Amino acid sequence: MGSGASVNEGTRPERLEPGEAGPEPARPPTPVGRSDDTLQAEEEKPDSHMMEVRSLKSEESYTQPKEEEEEEGEEERTTHTVLSPAVTETGTEGEEVSLDFESFLHNNGTLYSCFNHHGNRVYVDESQNLQPFPKEWNNQGRFITASTEGSGQLQTAASSQPAVREDDRTGSVYIQGKGTVMTYMFEERVNVCRFWDPQSGVWLLLPLQWEINVEFVKARVQRVMSTLPGLVDQKEITAALRQCNYDPDEVASVYLTMFGEILLQASPSGDHDYADLNSFRALLERDRVIEDLRLKLQTKEKEVDNLFQRSSYLAREVRYLTDVVQHLNQKLAELEADQQEAREKIRSLLNRRAPAVPPARTVTKPAVDPGQLRQVSGLTRELNVSNKQLRSTVGQAMTDMKNQLEQLKGAVGKLAQVEQEAAGEVEELRSLYRREAVERKSLYNKLLELQGNIRVFCRCRKSPTSSSCLEKTDDQEVVVVQRGSRRKFHFDKVYPQSSSQEDVFAGTLPVITSCVDGYNVCILAYGQTGSGKTYTMMGSKENPGVNIRSIRELLRICAENEKVSYTLKISMLEIYNDTLNDLLTKSPGAAALDIRVQGKSVAVPGLTRIQVQTEADILNVMETGEKNRKIASTKMNIQSSRSHLVVALEVEGSDEVSGLTSRGTLTLCDLAGSERISKTEAEGQRLVEAAAINKSLTALGQVFSALKCNALHIPFRNSKLTHLLQPCLSGDAKCCVFVNVSPDVKDAVETLSTLQFGSTIRQVSLGRATQNIVPAKNNKTAKQTTN
Numbered sequence: 001m002g003s004g005a006s007v008n009e010g011t012r013p014e015r016l017e018p019g020e021a022g023p024e025p026a027r028p029p030t031p032v033g034r035s036d037d038t039l040q041a042e043e044e045k046p047d048s049h050m051m052e053v054r055s056l057k058s059e060e061s062y063t064q065p066k067e068e069e070e071e072e073g074e075e076e077r078t079t080h081t082v083l084s085p086a087v088t089e090t091g092t093e094g095e096e097v098s099l100d101f102e103s104f105l106h107n108n109g110t111l112y113s114c115f116n117h118h119g120n121r122v123y124v125d126e127s128q129n130l131q132p133f134p135k136e137w138n139n140q141g142r143f144i145t146a147s148t149e150g151s152g153q154l155q156t157a158a159s160s161q162p163a164v165r166e167d168d169r170t171g172s173v174y175i176q177g178k179g180t181v182m183t184y185m186f187e188e189r190v191n192v193c194r195f196w197d198p199q200s201g202v203w204l205l206l207p208l209q210w211e212i213n214v215e216f217v218k219a220r221v222q223r224v225m226s227t228l229p230g231l232v233d234q235k236e237i238t239a240a241l242r243q244c245n246y247d248p249d250e251v252a253s254v255y256l257t258m259f260g261e262i263l264l265q266a267s268p269s270g271d272h273d274y275a276d277l278n279s280f281r282a283l284l285e286r287d288r289v290i291e292d293l294r295l296k297l298q299t300k301e302k303e304v305d306n307l308f309q310r311s312s313y314l315a316r317e318v319r320y321l322t323d324v325v326q327h328l329n330q331k332l333a334e335l336e337a338d339q340q341e342a343r344e345k346i347r348s349l350l351n352r353r354a355p356a357v358p359p360a361r362t363v364t365k366p367a368v369d370p371g372q373l374r375q376v377s378g379l380t381r382e383l384n385v386s387n388k389q390l391r392s393t394v395g396q397a398m399t400d401m402k403n404q405l406e407q408l409k410g411a412v413g414k415l416a417q418v419e420q421e422a423a424g425e426v427e428e429l430r431s432l433y434r435r436e437a438v439e440r441k442s443l444y445n446k447l448l449e450l451q452g453n454i455r456v457f458c459r460c461r462k463s464p465t466s467s468s469c470l471e472k473t474d475d476q477e478v479v480v481v482q483r484g485s486r487r488k489f490h491f492d493k494v495y496p497q498s499s500s501q502e503d504v505f506a507g508t509l510p511v512i513t514s515c516v517d518g519y520n521v522c523i524l525a526y527g528q529t530g531s532g533k534t535y536t537m538m539g540s541k542e543n544p545g546v547n548i549r550s551i552r553e554l555l556r557i558c559a560e561n562e563k564v565s566y567t568l569k570i571s572m573l574e575i576y577n578d579t580l581n582d583l584l585t586k587s588p589g590a591a592a593l594d595i596r597v598q599g600k601s602v603a604v605p606g607l608t609r610i611q612v613q614t615e616a617d618i619l620n621v622m623e624t625g626e627k628n629r630k631i632a633s634t635k636m637n638i639q640s641s642r643s644h645l646v647v648a649l650e651v652e653g654s655d656e657v658s659g660l661t662s663r664g665t666l667t668l669c670d671l672a673g674s675e676r677i678s679k680t681e682a683e684g685q686r687l688v689e690a691a692a693i694n695k696s697l698t699a700l701g702q703v704f705s706a707l708k709c710n711a712l713h714i715p716f717r718n719s720k721l722t723h724l725l726q727p728c729l730s731g732d733a734k735c736c737v738f739v740n741v742s743p744d745v746k747d748a749v750e751t752l753s754t755l756q757f758g759s760t761i762r763q764v765s766l767g768r769a770t771q772n773i774v775p776a777k778n779n780k781t782a783k784q785t786t787n
């Protein structure tokens, strides 16, 4: 309950600020009646439990607040209490009766003025009539007292964490550039400057024009203007102060936020162009409206989408139900037809009985036998019952069908969702698979690159004699002992006499598997006649060599990789006396083949290539080729082959997952034996053969020497052999060379020469091998090696 200060008539509501003193400012006359602002204030009915009344003091008592007090800020200001004004009324007997006015703030937001009238509390209602103060209001509002006003609910905008009451005024709003911020409806903070009207006994809002002259406001306006010299419109500042609970710092901060630093400097013309500022403000408002509209549009679009979906769903439902209704109508029609038929039958039965009925005149008995009639009516009843049953059965069936349909729809929806999820997972797995496959291959190839793309192995033939010109010191070193001198040679691997075919094949395995990944791989066997080249490459049926084992391995890899479908094609040719012969041709004796250069690759037009799928296929093909091969006996080796044998296996793989096609070729080359013509005592045809062999092997040596020196010109075209093997030796491929040597002392010279040859090759660097992989649709760019 507010305490009132009882004063004599004529005194004004007084603010108890004992420290205030100062000259009376020039003030406009106190408004009488209601100004526009007053009306507005009454419409708004602000909750002003912290009202400040300054202009309502009598001229004598009106004092200007001290400057220090202003500096102390809002908190101090708000703790200054305004006690309820007191007016006097004249009693009937002329004595002055003191009226203690109180302000009652109803929970509905209306501020009422109350006073004690002849011992009863009354209040001034909206029509300015005195009404007894309702008792129930004690629980529906509060009297403004010094303590409530001083409780300080105000919070400055500068507070980083505003302490606000948790009520329905708390909320949040999205502000562009700031995000979602907390808001609080500080109703009590606006339009708080009121004056006491003793005639009406209510607090009235002070018009802006007058408010400017209130010292308290004046001082704050000055402070805002000193902070923002560009802002000179006092009315505007006062209005802003009202909105900011008379906090000049908040006003300055609001203006700075809205109009920027332009306001920090004084405008030469005295004030900034408010048209600009207002248009900026309008722009901000327009942005806000646009944002609102955009959000509304989004919501509407979503609604439209939903409606579309709903309508298409309903259309489907209607179609389905139409079908069901049609079906049921058909059934009904059938039932009705049955019923009709039954009725017809009854009628015909009745008709049949009719002639038997005696004339009506003579017979008084019924025309129809009552028993029959009962029977017929019973039948009809039964039919009706069964008809009803049928109808209810059909109805039930329809309901069941609808329910089942609903369930089915739900299940279909779930299935579609599951399918979608599964598709996503599959796609994810596929990409993971692709990434991992690529990574695995690149690591593997890096490893091979580090090992070198040309690898040289030395294999020592098994010899029955105990004396040997070769000594194997370790896995990679071999020593030739000749007439007391020892020469060391290093290779990637040295296979002693005891090495098995498996051991030898194991050395080539990593390179061979690259063929499946789209690399050109070449395995050569070089050595003197009878040193074991054919044994190493081809081997025997029981103990196959590199050729069969590598092809077998390729078939195994191809079969293992289910995601890639492979096509294998095999071709066999021999280079005999520097001419190319197709060993798989069905017309032996046909014209010799030629080599054509196609870009970086070479081709042999007309060469037979047979598609193979199993090991048996390959063995058959190779057997055919072997038969056609020209074998001539020499003095040194009855089975010695006098031509270079080139077996090429093309492997084309289509990866179903990645959609890529790889093309690799495995070229297996069993070279004819290098030999000294004098030693073999060749003559005639054998001499021509030997000369051609030596010439091509010399050309091969020249190519390796040129490669070793990184020569600009590599003489690939010096022989058919080197010309054909160009793609295998020019840097695009991975190459393994077996140098086969005989341990026999009598072959020491040839062994030395062969190891020397191998040593040269080992110093050759083919560079980085290239993978022949193209997208499935563009596979004509794949490189080809032997044809």
Ligand SMILES: Nc1ncnc2c1ncn2[C@@H]1O[C@H](COP(=O)(O)OP(=O)(O)OP(=O)(O)O)[C@@H](O)[C@H]1O
Pocket: 460, 461, 462, 497, 527, 528, 529, 530, 531, 532, 533, 534, 535, 536, 637, 639, 640, 641, 671, 672, 673, 674, 740
């Ligand atoms: N490591 C070995 N173990 C057992 N026998 C071998 C081995 N190497 C070669 N031979 C045998 O030595 C003989 C000659 O071998 P092979 O025919 O492979 O020599 P080549 O170098 O191919 O001769 P050419 O150049 O005349 O064709 C064959 O009977 C072969 O079985």
